[in-house]
Amino acid sequence: MLELRLVQGSLLKKVLEAIKDLVTDANFDCSATGFSLQAMDSSHVALVALLLRSEGFEHYRCDRNISMGMNLNNMSKMLKCAGNDDIITIKADDGSDTVTFMFESPTQDKISDFEMKLMDIDSEHLGIPEAEYHAIVRMPSAEFARICKDLASIGDTVVISVTKEGVKFSTRGDIGTANIVLRQNTTVDKPEEATIIEMNEPVSLTFALRYMNSFTKATPLSNTVTISLSSELPVVVEYKIAEMGYIRFYLAPKIEEDEDETKPQV
Amino acid sequence: MKIVTYNVNGLRQRISQFGSLSKLLNSFDADIICIQETKLRRQELTADLAIADGYESFFSCTRTSDKGRTGYSGVATFCRVKSAFSSVEAALPIAAEEGFTGLLGCSRKDEAAASVAEGLEEFSREELLKVDSEGRCIITDHGHFVLFNLYGPRAESDDADRIQFKFNFLKILQKRWESLLRRGRRIFVLGDLNIAPCAIDRCDAGPDFEKNEFRTWFRSMLVESGGHFFDVFRAKNPNRREAFTCWPSNTGAEQFNYGTRIDHILCAGSCLHEEHDVDGHNLVTCHVEECNILTEYKRWKPGNAPRWKGGWNIKLEGSDHAPVYTSLVEIPDVSRHSTPSLAARYLPMIHGLQTLVSVFKRRQAAKQVQSHLVSSSFSDENIMVGGCSHSVNRSITNCNVPGTYTSCCSLDEDCEHTIPQVDEQSEDLTEEVACNTSIAFNREYVSSMPNKETKKRARKSQQLSLRSFFQKIPNQDNTVDSSTTDTSTNQPGVVDSNDQSQEAPVMDYLGSSPKQNDTKLCASSQGQEAQDGNCYLEKERNNVALVEWQRIQQLMQNSIPLCKGHREPCVSRVVKKPGPTFGHRFYVCARAEGPSSNPEANCGYFRWASVKSRPK
Numbered sequence: 001m002l003e004l005r006l007v008q009g010s011l012l013k014k015v016l017e018a019i020k021d022l023v024t025d026a027n028f029d030c031s032a033t034g035f036s037l038q039a040m041d042s043s044h045v046a047l048v049a050l051l052l053r054s055e056g057f058e059h060y061r062c063d064r065n066i067s068m069g070m071n072l073n074n075m076s077k078m079l080k081c082a083g084n085d086d087i088i089t090i091k092a093d094d095g096s097d098t099v100t101f102m103f104e105s106p107t108q109d110k111i112s113d114f115e116m117k118l119m120d121i122d123s124e125h126l127g128i129p130e131a132e133y134h135a136i137v138r139m140p141s142a143e144f145a146r147i148c149k150d151l152a153s154i155g156d157t158v159v160i161s162v163t164k165e166g167v168k169f170s171t172r173g174d175i176g177t178a179n180i181v182l183r184q185n186t187t188v189d190k191p192e193e194a195t196i197i198e199m200n201e202p203v204s205l206t207f208a209l210r211y212m213n214s215f216t217k218a219t220p221l222s223n224t225v226t227i228s229l230s231s232e233l234p235v236v237v238e239y240k241i242a243e244m245g246y247i248r249f250y251l252a253p254k255i256e257e258d259e260d261e262t263k264p265q266v
Numbered sequence: 267m268k269i270v271t272y273n274v275n276g277l278r279q280r281i282s283q284f285g286s287l288s289k290l291l292n293s294f295d296a297d298i299i300c301i302q303e304t305k306l307r308r309q310e311l312t313a314d315l316a317i318a319d320g321y322e323s324f325f326s327c328t329r330t331s332d333k334g335r336t337g338y339s340g341v342a343t344f345c346r347v348k349s350a351f352s353s354v355e356a357a358l359p360i361a362a363e364e365g366f367t368g369l370l371g372c373s374r375k376d377e378a379a380a381s382v383a384e385g386l387e388e389f390s391r392e393e394l395l396k397v398d399s400e401g402r403c404i405i406t407d408h409g410h411f412v413l414f415n416l417y418g419p420r421a422e423s424d425d426a427d428r429i430q431f432k433f434n435f436l437k438i439l440q441k442r443w444e445s446l447l448r449r450g451r452r453i454f455v456l457g458d459l460n461i462a463p464c465a466i467d468r469c470d471a472g473p474d475f476e477k478n479e480f481r482t483w484f485r486s487m488l489v490e491s492g493g494h495f496f497d498v499f500r501a502k503n504p505n506r507r508e509a510f511t512c513w514p515s516n517t518g519a520e521q522f523n524y525g526t527r528i529d530h531i532l533c534a535g536s537c538l539h540e541e542h543d544v545d546g547h548n549l550v551t552c553h554v555e556e557c558n559i560l561t562e563y564k565r566w567k568p569g570n571a572p573r574w575k576g577g578w579n580i581k582l583e584g585s586d587h588a589p590v591y592t593s594l595v596e597i598p599d600v601s602r603h604s605t606p607s608l609a610a611r612y613l614p615m616i617h618g619l620q621t622l623v624s625v626f627k628r629r630q631a632a633k634q635v636q637s638h639l640v641s642s643s644f645s646d647e648n649i650m651v652g653g654c655s656h657s658v659n660r661s662i663t664n665c666n667v668p669g670t671y672t673s674c675c676s677l678d679e680d681c682e683h684t685i686p687q688v689d690e691q692s693e694d695l696t697e698e699v700a701c702n703t704s705i706a707f708n709r710e711y712v713s714s715m716p717n718k719e720t721k722k723r724a725r726k727s728q729q730l731s732l733r734s735f736f737q738k739i740p741n742q743d744n745t746v747d748s749s750t751t752d753t754s755t756n757q758p759g760v761v762d763s764n765d766q767s768q769e770a771p772v773m774d775y776l777g778s779s780p781k782q783n784d785t786k787l788c789a790s791s792q793g794q795e796a797q798d799g800n801c802y803l804e805k806e807r808n809n810v811a812l813v814e815w816q817r818i819q820q821l822m823q824n825s826i827p828l829c830k831g832h833r834e835p836c837v838s839r840v841v842k843k844p845g846p847t848f849g850h851r852f853y854v855c856a857r858a859e860g861p862s863s864n865p866e867a868n869c870g871y872f873r874w875a876s877v878k879s880r881p882k
Contacts, residue, residue: 024851024875040825042840044826045822073849124821124825126818129810130811131811131812174567230808233812233815234815234819
């Protein structure tokens with residue numbers, strides 16, 4: 001028996017919007033500690049890890065560990081039927097091949113039940129190791145989204161370089177080049193507007209903007225984003241979800257290809 | 267005379283590939299260049315896309331707003347000429363027409379005056395407008411022949427509406443051709459017709475390939491089946507196999523030349539020789555020197571090799587078509603004429619660009635010019651009257667109708683200041699008018715659509731006097747353009763700043779800061795171990811993480827199935843066609859498609875991604 005009641009139902013809606021373009025099908029794992037997901041994108045290049053801790057739910061009952069395979073597009077279709085202020089409850093019986101989403105309006109005068117078929121999905125749980133990173137940048141998530149969107153109109157890849165001067169996002173394309181430098185800035189009125197750079201070692205890595213731009217679909221979940229970089233490790237782009245968890249995107253850096261490929265053509 | 271047809275798959279993209287329109291056009295070294303799939307809307311036409319020094323251009327853009335039909339077709343014909351005015355070059359059209367029904371190019375107001383082209387009277391106005399609404403045809407009259415630049419509609423075998431559309435398109439087109447041939451005109455047809463006439467023209471032609479109604483129609487047009495047309499490429503290369511001009515980009519088929527021949531050059535009519543009715547004389551044998559497919563032509567940006575990156579990018583960059591050219595010989599000059607008013611140089615949006623610059627020029631000219639004012643505007647009027655000599659009254663009233671031509675007023679104003687050139691020009695013009703009217707040949711064509719032509723002439727003569735004034739502007743535009751694209755894009759900073767700052771932080775790292783780091787980083791992760799602040803331990807853990815990540819990446823890679831043909835990782839795709847499997851993911855061989863006899867080509871491996879509905 002599984003019953004998870006999330007008062008802030010809009011969080012789940014936003015989570016789905018954040019990952020449904022990157023991942024088509026995934027297993028949601030429920031345990032006593034929380035509701036989580038780990039999935040690869042279709043080209044097996046990027047990895048998504050989602051965690052909603054049990055404490056974040058108003059009511060959390062999970063008798064035994066259960067894994068539910070869902071098509072994220074279909075799940076998103078159902079969650080779109082929930083109002084932004086609705087309370088969402090996820091229910092499943094042991095051994096059932098369906099999951100039920102219940103939406104309650106804040107005034108309790110409308111209650112909807114949506115039942116969705118589950119799928120069997122082969123997937124192996126990858127134990128993602130904790131690691132130290134050479135550089136960690138925390139910045140406003142909207143700013144990061146804006147940068148990725150802007151750069152994608154110029155080039156295909158972004159070079160993220162962290163030095164003690166700040167963090168630089170640069171790209172080059174057929175029409176020219178673009179460089180955006182953000183300096184550490186903690187003297188802001190609101191803490192979420194700060195740009196904080198922790199650096200142990202300068203680092204410069206290249207990533208496909210296509211992926212970065214699909215990561216930024218998570219922007220509505222959090223005002224800030226944390227980007228952790230290390231030269232040998234995949235980058236982690238993390239959005240905190242209220243007080244209850246996170247969504248993390250992992251992407252391996254691109255190995256610099258021939259100069260020719262990025263050189264502008266005349 | 268060299269004529270080329272090329273489906274560019276986006277004119278803007280091909281221009282950026284070459285740096286400028288001039289460079290793109292010059293790469294063909296041809297006199298007439300027919301381009302299809304410009305993918306430009308009319309309002310997007312600007313001087314850098316439409317005007318190149320030494321070429322006259324004629325555009326047809328899609329006019330429909332039907333869903334999925336906007337901004338994908340569009341054709342353009344570029345004619346290389348030494349002079350656009352009072353020239354005897356055959357490459358410079360005597361007349362030009364957008365669409366092939368005769369109904370386009372008339373503004374709404376005088377719709378009644380718009381005349382259906384001869385031979386098409388049996389069709390309803392709606393039918394005719396529909397086939398011409400997608401920017402699929404430009405006709406240019408080069409005196410000796412009429413040249414059709416065509417982009418034939420594509421119709422999926424299960425799309426009844428489009429099949430009907432394609433059918434109407436070809437039927438009406440055929441009537442127009444027949445009407446011209448009856449007048450004794452010669453016809454050249456160039457373009458992407460989206461029809462491969464015979465089994466030899468298609469890589470994987472099945473036994474019923476030639477039974478298709480469109481392919482049957484195509485063959486019925488050819489001389490071999492009693493029609494009028496020669497398929498020029500086939501006439502010159504009768505038995506050549508695997509001569510393809512288009513390769514589907516979503517399968518990478520060009521790698522194995524697994525394509526189809528749908529870009530054609532057709533011609534009909536007698537040769538230009540006096541003894542043209544003698545046996546063995548025809549357009550192809552007498553005037554076509556060669557005809558071939560430019561398979562080596564650079565259709566995409568160089569350096570982006572390999573093109574087919576294992577199918578990750580389904581849409582290949584560049585054009586999916588190869589250009590086809592033909593060389594004609596013994597095409598004599600024609601009588602003196604000027605570029606028709608359909609030319610892109612007269613488009614209001616291109617004029618608009620130029621009038622801005624003209625403000626500066628005018629300021630300089632104004633001082634010297636005042637005294638000539640009267641005489642010049644007078645001569646201008648003369649030209650207008652001369653140009654419309656058949657029906658002076660009507661053309662003048664037409665001139666006054668604003669119609670599509672918006673910049674009239676400002677242009678008139680400009681006229682008053684262009685004195686020296688205007689005078690010169692007007693002399694040429696009257697001469698030109700005389701020539702034009704004295705040639706029966708020419709007039710005959712004109713008479714097939716009298717209203718439109720006279721109106722156009724009136725308009726032309728009004729604008730002509732300005733031409734010399736503005737002639738230089740497009741050039742300036744072009745040079746500016748190329749210089750900006752040439753700007754080198756070296757990227758300093760990244761490397762430099764790294765080098766400089768590398769020293770300091772490393773020192774830091776070994777010296778004072780590890781402790782700080784640890785507390786900071788490990789507060790979030792594993793507090794216990796980090797307490798001792800041991801550098802080695804930390805390194806150790808990072809190594810573990812590194813190894814762990816390598817394992818994960820290996821796992822991620824390995825979880826992609828291998829195809830059975832080459833034991834290579836597959837690519838995953840999602841079903842896009844509506845139906846019971848819509849949205850399902852599957853894996854296929856990543857290689858480019860090719861003949862099944864070739865083991866290097868796509869092995870046809872297919873597997874649904876391991877997702878199934880739970881059994882009840």
